[in-house]
Amino acid sequence: MSEETKKVICGLCASHCTYEVQIKDGEFLGPDLRKKPDASPMAEFQRKAIAACPRVHSAKDFIYHPDRLNYPLRRIGERGSGHWEQLSWEQALDEIAKQIQAIRNEFGAEALAITTSGEQNCADEYRARFQSLFGSPNFMGPSCGTGMVVSHMMAGAVIFIPHPHRETKLVMLLGVNPAQSLPHLWRVLQAMRKYSGLKTIVVDPRDTKSAREADIWLRPRAGTDAALLLGMIRTIIEEELYDKEFVDKWCHGFEELVQRVQDYPVEKVAGITGIPAGSIREAARVYATVKPGLIFHLTGVEEQPNAIQSIQARYILPGITGNIDVKGGDVMMAVHPTARAVSEMDLHELMSPEQQDKLIGATKFPLYSWRTFRMIEQNAKKVSDRPVNGIWLVGFAHPASVFRAMIDGNPYPVKALLTIAKNPLLTYPNARQIYEALMKLNLHVAMDIFMTPTCRVADYVLPAACSFEKPFLHGVEIYPFLRGGEAAIDPLYERKPEFYFWRELGIRLGQEDYWPWKTLEEAYDWRLEPLGMTFKDFIAGSAYDSPPLPTKKYEANGFGTPTGKYELYCTMLEKLGYDPLPSYKEPDKSATDMADDFPLVLVSGCRSPRFYHSQGRQLDSLRKQSPDPMAQISPETGKRFGIANGDWVWIETRVGKAKFRCEYSQDMTPHVIQAEHGWWYPEDDSVESFFRSNVNAIIDDNLDTCCDPLSGGYAFRGQMCKAYKA
Numbered sequence: 001m002s003e004e005t006k007k008v009i010c011g012l013c014a015s016h017c018t019y020e021v022q023i024k025d026g027e028f029l030g031p032d033l034r035k036k037p038d039a040s041p042m043a044e045f046q047r048k049a050i051a052a053c054p055r056v057h058s059a060k061d062f063i064y065h066p067d068r069l070n071y072p073l074r075r076i077g078e079r080g081s082g083h084w085e086q087l088s089w090e091q092a093l094d095e096i097a098k099q100i101q102a103i104r105n106e107f108g109a110e111a112l113a114i115t116t117s118g119e120q121n122c123a124d125e126y127r128a129r130f131q132s133l134f135g136s137p138n139f140m141g142p143s144c145g146t147g148m149v150v151s152h153m154m155a156g157a158v159i160f161i162p163h164p165h166r167e168t169k170l171v172m173l174l175g176v177n178p179a180q181s182l183p184h185l186w187r188v189l190q191a192m193r194k195y196s197g198l199k200t201i202v203v204d205p206r207d208t209k210s211a212r213e214a215d216i217w218l219r220p221r222a223g224t225d226a227a228l229l230l231g232m233i234r235t236i237i238e239e240e241l242y243d244k245e246f247v248d249k250w251c252h253g254f255e256e257l258v259q260r261v262q263d264y265p266v267e268k269v270a271g272i273t274g275i276p277a278g279s280i281r282e283a284a285r286v287y288a289t290v291k292p293g294l295i296f297h298l299t300g301v302e303e304q305p306n307a308i309q310s311i312q313a314r315y316i317l318p319g320i321t322g323n324i325d326v327k328g329g330d331v332m333m334a335v336h337p338t339a340r341a342v343s344e345m346d347l348h349e350l351m352s353p354e355q356q357d358k359l360i361g362a363t364k365f366p367l368y369s370w371r372t373f374r375m376i377e378q379n380a381k382k383v384s385d386r387p388v389n390g391i392w393l394v395g396f397a398h399p400a401s402v403f404r405a406m407i408d409g410n411p412y413p414v415k416a417l418l419t420i421a422k423n424p425l426l427t428y429p430n431a432r433q434i435y436e437a438l439m440k441l442n443l444h445v446a447m448d449i450f451m452t453p454t455c456r457v458a459d460y461v462l463p464a465a466c467s468f469e470k471p472f473l474h475g476v477e478i479y480p481f482l483r484g485g486e487a488a489i490d491p492l493y494e495r496k497p498e499f500y501f502w503r504e505l506g507i508r509l510g511q512e513d514y515w516p517w518k519t520l521e522e523a524y525d526w527r528l529e530p531l532g533m534t535f536k537d538f539i540a541g542s543a544y545d546s547p548p549l550p551t552k553k554y555e556a557n558g559f560g561t562p563t564g565k566y567e568l569y570c571t572m573l574e575k576l577g578y579d580p581l582p583s584y585k586e587p588d589k590s591a592t593d594m595a596d597d598f599p600l601v602l603v604s605g606c607r608s609p610r611f612y613h614s615q616g617r618q619l620d621s622l623r624k625q626s627p628d629p630m631a632q633i634s635p636e637t638g639k640r641f642g643i644a645n646g647d648w649v650w651i652e653t654r655v656g657k658a659k660f661r662c663e664y665s666q667d668m669t670p671h672v673i674q675a676e677h678g679w680w681y682p683e684d685d686s687v688e689s690f691f692r693s694n695v696n697a698i699i700d701d702n703l704d705t706c707c708d709p710l711s712g713g714y715a716f717r718g719q720m721c722k723a724y725k726a
């Protein structure tokens, strides 16, 4: 009888917690979250935070669940009919490669689109390598991350990770409710408030626990964050609370910013946001004087009208107050200083600019274009010789445009799709149109751990190893640290890591010279070589490498932007034809005109503590805790529309309706209904069930009226709807 523990990186969400798991006679018993007698206070703190996560207790289910995909399957009968036959990996890969080659010959490499869940669950650098060598630019990435691209432009290929440090005196949470969605961060903030006097400002229209417990809670009308932040910027400038030295020496465009905020007197901003002018001024004074401070925003800001403008203003605030790259402030992250970075693996330089520029959606929505990436890369290289890992944020096709191309062949035909660890029918808007698009493909290959709705309409379904069945090297993309997690067990049945799929498919398509590593672990050995160790050595040691991250890095060579400064006035945005400074625009009048028919504002995309996007609905341990798709509404709004707490309701927009169980919540502002996303019914294989409670089936993705004009981002928050008893 053998018992052992293994160090893993949890892949059940993007937080990438590390912990040990227990293995007995080769069987995965589960995470070892017992208190260790010699644990440091920090380790104990982390253990408790992980133990409080509902998902972590479902780890064993992810491995042994009877519905896991275990063998490659090939469709027999009509697509979507649910009839499959088992075949070998060799045969499946041979057939898939042959069909892809035929599509490339007839329509060009760009006729192949790829979508994955990204690096967090499937070592996506190998997808990027395959794709660069194959020659298709059409990778559909996540529908979030706009903020990181804007920070790349304003600060020079860097992102800011909101990591409260011992020195942090203030945290401003923009539309984030860590008390519910980020319990780990919430615990840190609670401890810092108690022991080091941390102050918090929360900007949130919702009445959340994080907001209620904040020192200052600003409750703007939904979608008006840009105006609020511009009002704060104006106050800071007007009252000369800005950091003159940093602004003079390191910021570009301050004078233009001063001119711009003349349009935003605080009284006017108060009228737009519904927040008293005195509160806006008070928050601005506190933010500018309680230093160092950092700002934390997530999709709440990125998935609404005025998103880019709000994000620009969000990054201007630390710029003018000198909170940039100081300990405890908004620290600029960097690539790991020595390890081979993912962009040395992805070979993006092998795809010609002409081919890159065939990226679908790049002309209408240039933010994620390769042209943007090339600008970011060119400027960043002026100040650093380390690789630019912007490729993980830029070079994304616009999903709604790609799905349209599958249907109508514009701007050119897209005939094949590789869907890896992704469930676009649930996670991108306008799900019915996506269904139509998938049904038109010549070839759709899906690789996943469960038979999702998206898998059900594939031609080949391939069984993926889950995060506990494969090693993972995490962290060199945009953070200067590395973490390693070993495979807790070997993959069961015929499950494989995605690396295997990309390598084997690549070799069958003429890429054999570029895949010297036979396994994922060998590839990780190559990436760790500059550290003088193998992946096994790394795991046997601390499995963690975090070289010191210096602050004020810009002092050496300036910022990696066109001006060499921190760009309050963003010249890359200007070059792309967009406003280089933030502004606030009132929502499209057509939305107001719809108010009689659709009197409520729909908010979706809020994170669930149990389900990570569309995962986990088949796991009893989680489903028992959250059996139904929920929609929250304030009691007063519920009563106004004849909806009682616990009623099933239809939420209807101009593109369709979906069903949720209503829950009264004091958090909700009147006129707002919040619906959970990612809901499907693994117990029901009808096509209708894909859409029944799928909030993305009722989110409009109209390219002209519903997508951000720069990023193409979707309004997951802010579409007009009505709700009524089902």
Ligand code: SF4
Binding pocket: 010, 011, 012, 013, 014, 015, 016, 017, 050, 053, 054, 055, 056
């Ligand atoms: S599921 Fe829980 S334990 Fe796992 S990475 Fe996410 S937060 Fe951490």
